[in-house]
Structure formats: structure tokens, C-alpha cells
Amino acid sequence: MTPAERAKQPPADVARDGPKLTGAKLDKRLAATWSNPPGFLGWLSSVDHKDIGRRYIVTALAFLALAGTLAIVMRLQLSKPDNDLVGAARYNEIFTMHGTTMMFLFAVPVMQGMQIYLTPLMLGTRANAFPRLNAFSYWTYLAGGCLLWVAFLLNIGPDIGWFAYPPLSGPQYGVGKRTDIWAQMVTFTEVAALAAAVSLTATILKQRAPGMSLGRMPIFIWATLVTSLMVIFSMPSVALASGMLLSDRLVGTHFYNPAEQGDALLWQHLFWFFGHPEVYIIFLPATGFVSEIVATFSRRSIVHYPIVVMALVATGILAFGLWVHHMFATGLPRIGYSFYTAASMAVSIPTGLQIFCWIATLWEGRPRFQVPLLYVIGFIFTFVIGGLTGVIIAAVPLDLQLHDTYFIVAHFHYVLIGGAVFPLLGAITYWFPKATGRLMSEALGKTSFWMIFLGFQLAFFPMHIAGINGMPRRVYTYPAGMGLELPNLLSSLGSAVVAVAVLLFVLNLVMSARGGRAAPANPWGGASLEWATSSPPPKYNFLHIPIVNSLAPLWDAGEKMAVVHGLRIDDRELLLTTVVSAKADVREPSAEPSLWPFIATIALTVMFVCSIFSPWALAIGIVPVAIALLAWFWPKSPEPEREPVIS
Amino acid sequence: MTDRDLAPSFIEDVSALPTHAFSHRSLTWWGIMAFMVIEGSFFALAIAAYFFLMAQEQQWAPGPWQPPGLVAGTLFTLVMLLSEIPNSMIKKAAENYDVATARQLLPVMTAIGLLLLVIRGFEFNSLHVLWYESAYGSIIWALLFLHTTHIVTDWGDTVVLWRLMKTPHGKDPRRLVDTEENALYWRFVWLAWLPIYVLIYWVPRLFH
């Protein structure tokens, strides 16, 4: 409904929710206010966090499939020594694309997608803090991903590794525009991640349901808050680094040119100051999933909630003090290394505490072995190996041997697949009925779980051995006779198992979305607010904004759900609460659907892509961007709207 | 009706709550704060890079380059500091719903922004080094460029607010919240400038 149409309505018809306006009547009115405009343009202009979150997740899974395909190609190439399936230059492109896609286009976006989808639902609010920024974030992410993959398919994909160390990525050795495309893709995902993080932070701080003080926030929300702040503090670092790289390559600055007092190590410092927190930006939301799943499937609240929260916060802070452990082999002053060794090892304390709390919760409760919990169990068994190899490579004398070998490849796949993808698959299974109103098949789910779990061990455990047997990373081939044949063959076989299992998982997703068993509002008997609304949730999320009195609102609610009333229903109105204790404070309107975030992304894309070729593109390209932003932020109606009468 | 199994019990009426608020009670304030933190980290990291590069040098500004001329940069700093006077007046006016004062002062801020951009042009001219001559030149150009983008964005925002205030939109108290937040952002822009001013103009003088 446009504002003009709304203004025509007689005032007597306008009402607020309350005892007199509830149920189906209210549903109809709210649905009218919160629905998207019709048609394809309406779809493009959606600012609904559920739409955006779903698009984020689906797109990220598509990138996972693409990058996974590349992984299979690499495993085929490495399945035997001196293989010539893929040439050197192509292989370098492939592993660059694999790493870049997995880190920038799958792992971070999929986590943010889950956060965007779930956060307002778990907080008991109707929208994200900045819905248009959120939509803009998605489109920008999509543009960045397309840029990279279109370039790759046109045979101008980057070939400098996902870490892009200069001088290899610099103007002299990074030939052509391949590196520029990589760096500009980073800028896109950067902007997208920052936009999403800003919106999430403000949502969590200001839009919690009344009574949901900081101490009653679900742990997943804590994880989201910590990771969003980490995004805010770490992403500028890689943006600065890649900006400097682009300007070195385009306008001949000397940031990384040692001959003119620049320094190649400057890149490594800036990159890892972002790159290490990045790992936790992926891992912490996963621990949030685990906490939610463990609580629901143990049928009890998490043991020692404050410890888990403190562990999340501590990990977030410590993550910024570890970046040098990626640089132990660069010959920095040896004495400083001890600090980073100690700090790197110290991270295992908060992680160990979280693991304790999960196990204790399972111990105290009565576990129900459904697919989400299976993934959590698989996560603990797998992730702990990755965590412990992390302790091993935190030690300088060990790292100097193992650094940049397949041991590291094994380590971070244990941490990222075991530590983040397993919980993610569990979380998708767990929240799938909420998002679609249908349950996933349990039998297919269990089959794919066991195949992924066992296939993963087969694929990645032998890599530890390959690394110790002297196999460096990022090699397109290796000679026979070094003890690398067997581990590599096993890895390749394992990767095939994982690929089949992931296909099964996707098959399960598709089949269940079409014909799965219908899910009630709370299929697993969960305690957090997202289970209080129907599956799938209505556009407006909650009929009435709930009031929260405990850590497990649905378990402690009793017969009736306490709610607030008196919000406008003819306008997208949100209830803001105070930052710490979440007392109802202000009613603010939320943004209407708009095409402008999409148009702004188009303008931004033109500017960014052209700026690969000429610096003047920045000066000229900013004009359409500014126009799009202006239209985006322009207030909707010139007159302040009348407050509706209270019926 | 959704298929929730819990019936609502109406506890609290929020209809009397205000529909806008200043400072940390408003949503956009948190957005602006977050962006200031992002840009602040950006500046902080650029400054760290500056010191990292400086540590590679025996002399700063290195060898053949003269330190930048002081006139334009210092003039810029003075104007920037003085601009805080109308800026805080606007902020106060917005908080007191004084639309008339805001309408009067926003064009002043627009003019100041324009003046600053002109002076900034002279600043680029007085650096005595080009970005492609050495890493030293690259980093001071980068710092100055980074800061210029902030002047430009805030200037754009001020122009828009000024035009908005002249329309009936100006009566909407939420636009006054926007004006207040724009004033807050301007504070960030000049606060961020002060360390950069020292790094561009004074540090190369001290270690030359």
C-alpha cells in the first residue's frame, strides 16, 4: 500500500493491536502493511529480513557448490603423482578461486545470512534495524560474487591465492587484470559484510523484545553480536590493504614496493589482522548454532550461560591478537613470537570452556538423537582435532616445519568444515521447518550426515600425513616416491564421498521443501522466540511483540504469552527498547520496500568495475551512486503522518 | 491467526511511547556510530601503516623530498576547528526543535564545506611529493585522500539536509534527528583530521 492510499483511509478505521484487535483480523491488517509490492519489481525491492536472509543463504550455498566442484577438480589432479589433468596456471586459478569463494563468498555470507534471517525472529521484532541497508548488502555481495566468477569463466580469474601476497599480486608479477578483479571482489564482499554487520548490531542492541535484557539474550544472538563487532573492526583492515594493492597496480603507488621504501610485509600484517578474526567470524556463529541445538535437544537451558557468553566475547577479543602466527616464517624478531604463541594457545581456553558447557548440558539433559544433534556431535569430534592441531602449530618450532604444508590444509579444514560447516548443516536442518513450514527427511538426513562425517575424515585426516611427509600447499603436482601417493589418494576418495553426501543433503533440502512433513510452530520444542510464531513466519514475524522474562521464554511462559500492545498496524512500526535492560522506549517506523538499494548496487558495481581500469571511474561513478543513495534515503511523505486514533 | 499454541496476554501498552528520540535512543544513531567506528578503524589502520612505512626509513620525509608546505594544511585545520561553532549550534537547535535556526545555519555549513574542499585542493598541491614517487608520497596522499572522501560525503549530506529543511519535510521531528546526527558525524570528521594533520605536516618536519 502506498502512503497516498493509506492517507485516504478514514481515520476511524485505523487501529492499533490490542485485546480488541487480535487474531485473524490483525493478521490481515499486518500482512497488508508488511507485504512486498507485487511482481518481479516487488521481489527486487523486498527489504524483508527473511527474504534477504534466505537469498543470502541460497546464494552462499550455490557458491559452496561451485567452490566444492573446484575442490573435486583439485583432488582429481592430486590423486596421483605427476598428474597432468590440470596445468600449472589453471590449477593456481582453481585453488585461488576455491579459497576466495569459500572464505569471502560462502563462509562469511552464509553465516551472515543465517544471522539476518534469525536475529529479528529470535529477538521478537518485526524487521531488521536497517532493512534497506540489508537489501543493499545482499545485492552487493551478489555483484561481487558474480564479478569473480564471470571473470573466472572468461579466463581472467585471479591466480595469486586467496591471500594475494605482494609482490606476486603486485603490478609487476600480477600480470593483467586478474588480481584487480580479486581485490575488487574483496571490496564488494567487504561493503556487504559491513552493511550487514551494522544492521545486525543495531538490531540486537535496540530491538530486543521488552524484558530481554542482555543477560537473557539467546547465545546465538550473543555470537551474532560478537561477530558483527568483529566484522566492523577487522574488515577495514583488508579494505585498506586491498585498496593500497589496487592503487599500487593502477596508479603506481609504492606501498608494497621495497625498492621505494614500501614493504611487502605491510600487506601480510594488514591482511592477517583481518584474516585471523575472519576465521572466528565464521566459527563463532557456528558455536551459536551449537549452543541453540544442544539446549533444544538436551531439553534444558545451556549449563553456565554466563561462561559461554564470556567465552564468546573473549574469543572475539583474543582473535585480534593472533595475526602474527601466520607470519612466523617471515623472520620477524624472534622474541616477539613467544607472545603470539601464548596468545594463540590461549584461544583454546574459551573454546575449551564452551565445549565443556555443551558436554555438561548434554550430560544434565536427556539428549534426543535427531539430525541437528548428530551434526553437533560430529562437530565436537571433528573440531577438537582441528583445535588441537591449532595448538600444535601455535608453537613456533613446530609451525616452522608445518606452516604452508598440507598439515595446515588439514588443520583449517578440520576447523572450518568440522567447526563451522557441520554446525551449519545442523542449523539448516534445525531451522528449515521454521523457514519453510516443512520438516526435512530424517532418514535422508542421517544418511548424508554419516557420509559427510566419515567422508570428511577420510578426505582430510591423511592430509596431516601428507604435510609431515613434505608436501607444501598450493602445488599443482608432486613427485612420486616421497610418501605422498597414499595420503593423496585417500584424500581424493574421501572428497568424492563428501561430494555425494552434500548432493544428498541438497536433494533432501529440495525434496523436503516441496513435499516434506508439515511443521508446527515449534517442531523441536525449542525455547527461544522464533518458535513462538508460525512456520513459516508471517511477513510481520509476530502478531504481538512478546515480553520476555527468562532465558528460555517459551519454556517458562506458562499458559499464555505475555505481549505488548499499542503498536501501529497501518505503518511498519518497530518497538525500540533500551540497550541493556530492554525496556520499551520508542516506536520508530521501519523502511518500506524500495528498489533503490538494488539500483545503488548497480551504480556501485559500475563504479567499482570501471575503477579497475581507470581511477577517474571513482570520481565519475560516485555521481550515480550518490543519486541512488539520495533517492533511497529521501523521506517517504512530505507531511508528518497523522497518528492513528486509538480504538 | 497463526498456529501458535500460546494465547497472548496483554501486559504493556506502548502506544504512548514517542515516535522519535535523539542520541542513543534512536536507531539511526547506532548506525552512524557503527559507521564512525568502521571509518575510525580505517583511519587508525592507515595511521598504523604510516608508522610501519616510516619505520623503514632513516629520515622522514625521506631523502630528496621537502616536508609539505604548512600554509594550506594549517588554514584547513583552523577553518575545520572554527566550523565546530556553527556545527554545535545546529546540533543544539535540532535537539530543541528549533527548525528556523537549523534552516539558517545549514547553508553556512554547506559554504564552509565548499571552502574546505577548495583549501584541500591547495593542500594536495603543497605536499611536495607525488604519490608515485615513493612509499612516503603514497601514504600521505592516501591519508589526505581518505580524509577528503569524508569531507565530500558529509558535505553532500549537509546539502541534502539543507534542501530538505526548506521543504515541508523539515517539520518532521525525525529530520531534526537526522540533522543532529549529521552534526555528530561532522565532529568525527574534524576529530579524525587532527592526527592526520600532525602526521602529514608535522611528523615529516620533525624527522627530516
Added chain:
Amino acid sequence: MSLRFRNSLLALGLVAALTGCDREQRQTRGKPLAETVPASTSPDTVFPGNANVPPSDPRAAVYEGNATAISEGQRLYNWMNCSGCHFHGGGGMGVALIDDKWRYGGRIDQIAATIVEGRPNGMPSFRGRLTEQQVWQLAAYVRTLSGQARKDAVSARADEVSNTPPQTQTKREPLTPADSAEQ
């Protein structure tokens, strides 16, 4: 999606692919295998008054806008110590290369001929000292020094002491007939 729209998209994609390919193609061997045909059989590559300009060598197109070729040429420029006489294009004992004054012609095949044949007053012949492919790469790089090559195929600078403004930003020097005819 109409068929026409799809076709035009396809065409657009193809064009993009081809331009990308040209610039980014990584040819590690000459085509045909190790070219043995010299760039120009005649040392006389000067055509005063635009008289009888022979058509450009077809191989010119392969090297001219190719980023890899230019980059390899840049490396050879240092390896073959071209900077010993020409410095970084600014000239010294040898002629300047950053302007577009060419005594012996500024087309890539003419430059290649100059490298192969050598020229009076000091320019040695590299015949047999470089492979033909390397000669073409070197010629492709030399052309970039005066801003003749595609800006998206050159590198802004090398990882060495900065001597010239970034190549991606250098203006293309105008070529005047008088210059090219100068003897």
C-alpha cells in the same frame, strides 16, 4: 527473455571473453612452436612520407595488447640490460624510448626489427641472442614506454626504483610523420 535479447547477451559475453582472452592469454611458447621467422626481413623499416607502408606483421596483434607478453618484455628489458643505455626509457647513451619519436619506425614489428638487426651508432643486434618470441615481447614492452599499448595490459610500475610516472597513466605520445621520417 526474448531470443534477440539472449543473442545480444551472448554476443556481449563473447566480446568480453575475447577481449579478456587477448589481454590475459598466457602463451608460454610462440605459435607456431618457437617462431623462427624474423620480425622483418629487411632492415629498412623506415617509410618516409608514408610511402609504401607494408602491412603490419600478423603476429603484431598477438603480442601488442597482451599483458603477459608485455610483462615478459619488461623482465627481458632488465635482463638484457637495455636500461644500461636507454635507462628506464628516458634515454642516455641510447635514445629515449618514452617519447614517440622513432627513427626506425614505432610499429611493433619495426621495433622488433630494430632489436633483431641492431642499428648504427650503438644499438647492437640481438639476432640469435633472443628467441623470436622474446624479441616480440621486448618490442611489445618498448612500445608501452611511450604509452602506445593498451592501458589495461601494462603494469603501473615495476618493483624497482621509481623513475617514470605510472605507465597506466602515461599519456600516449602523439606520433608525427616528421618524427617517424627523421633520419
Added chain:
Amino acid sequence: MRRGGAWLTFLLTGCNGYQNAMGGDGAEGANFIQLFSVFMVVCTIMYVIVAAALLFALWRRRSAALVVEDRKHHQTSALVRPALFAWTALIGAGLVALTIASFFTDRSNAAEGSKPQLILTVTANQWWWDVEYNLPDVSRTVRTANEIHLPVGIPAEVTLKSNDVIHSFWIPNLAGKQDLIPGRQTDAQLLPRKIGLYRGQCAEFCGTQHAQMALDVTVESKEDFLRWYAAQLKPAVAPANPQQHAGYRYFTTRECASCHNISGTPASGQVAPDLTHFASRRSLAAGALPMNRGNVYGWVADPQSLKPGSRMPTVGLKADELHSLVAYLETLK
């Protein structure tokens, strides 16, 4: 079970390798094995504890549980808190012990390289290693490529430089890796303990042929080393028969000499591997191929199909040129 199987694999495939972190043929390499074993023991214990606790938590017999169905979901049994303290203390103690162990190993590694008796410079290039033995007497400098000879038991210091991009110097049997960074100088200490043939490899991604940038390492007795060194000091042998002579002529007057150096001949290019004693090496093209006649033929005739992207161009030699060149190169012992 899985771990047991893996260790078995490990024993079968590892340990005897010539490029193996568990080789332990140098002082630092041996320290690595010691420290790694300590870490493995501690980490395995921790893993077993976590796994056992998890399994027990999942399948323990429960008469009653603190769950929502019994309205006890916010309660926690009294044992959890002391267990948490014990667990934290255990992690803390383990980490402190490991940090200390790591620190002392690091000190011991640093101490071993303090009095080098042999100094060499390794300069990395895309994609080969330039090696120079630096003696106080400059005239006795030896330059070679893609191979290092070291006398056993004698500490050597390797100065590391790079001519282009970042590489990493790694001979796993002897010591950990060290990056070679343009514009910086780093160094590595090697103290070989066992006579043998080893292999090193670039461990930092450095472009197209990163995978084929290896280094042959020969650790030999001091006498053997001195003999080798003396041989390396000599200029190249002169061609003996007409075919070799033709090869010599081609090499010194054509493309080869633009980049390669052969001491005692007019070929004095400095940007590619020094070939003075080419035929005495174990491999060619930076470890890409074993040294034998067939590979030399293949490499000289068409390097770009054996190591695509390498800086060695495919020259397009005629058959007789190829025969004579290989005949000459094979004399360069």
C-alpha cells in the same frame, strides 16, 4: 581406531623420506620430532578426555534428568562447577607446559646457529635457487644452482634473499622454513647430523611453477664436501670432440649465453642458473626432472612443455644443434 590407523600409515610412509618433517636429520629437525611428540601426547590425552566425556554424556544411564519436561531446565547439578574448574585448570596447565616446551625448543634452535662455520647465500628466483658459497677469500666463491652441499656436523648459516616475489626455503629433514622476501634479508641455520641426500622445496606460493621449485641437498663427510668444493672452483672443462665443440659454439654465441653463465667460457649471463658444473647435479630445472640424457634432451628442446611458464624459452633448435648442445652440456661435470 581412526587415529591408530593413521599412525600406522604414518609409520609406513613417513620417516624414511628425503623430504620429510619427521626425518630429523638436522639439529632443528631433531628438535622438531621431540617437541612434536610432546605435543602429540598432550593433545591425544586431551582428545581422549573430551571424546570420553562426550560419549558418556550422551549414553549414560539416566534415572532423572534436569530437563524442561520436569521443569528443572534451569538447574545444574552440584558437580558441574568443580568439574568446570578442574577442566579449566587442566587446559591451563597443559597450555603452560606446552608453551614452555615450545619456548625452550625455540631457544635451543636459536642457539645452534650462533657459530656458523660455513656461510652461503641462497637467492630465490621464479622458479629456481641461486646458491653462492661465501668464503672470506672472495676468489674462492662458488656459485651453483638448485643444489646445496653441506658437510655433516658443521653449522652453516644461509643468508636468504629474493629477486622477485616471496619464496620460502624449506629442507624439512634439516630445519624449519624461512621466507625469502624481496627487500629484506632473512637467514636460516642448518646443522646437518646425518650423511644423506635430501630435498628442499619452496613453501610459499610464488607463481605458476611454485610446485616445481625444489633444491637438492647433499650432506656428506667433510672430506667429500671439500672434494666437491674444489671441483666446483674449477672452470668448465673444454669441449673434446667436434660435436661437443659445436655445442660449445652454439651455447656461447647464441640464446643460451644471454642468460646462463659457464665459468671459463664467454657465456656470462647472470639471470639464469649457473651451468658450469651442470652435469654433476642430481636434477635439472630446479628439481623438476632427474638428471639423465633423455631429460636433458627434453628440457633443452622444449622446456615449455615440461615446465610451462618457466623462464627458459623454447628456442626451436634444429636436430644437429640439439645433439651438439646436449653433448656439450653432458661434459660439464
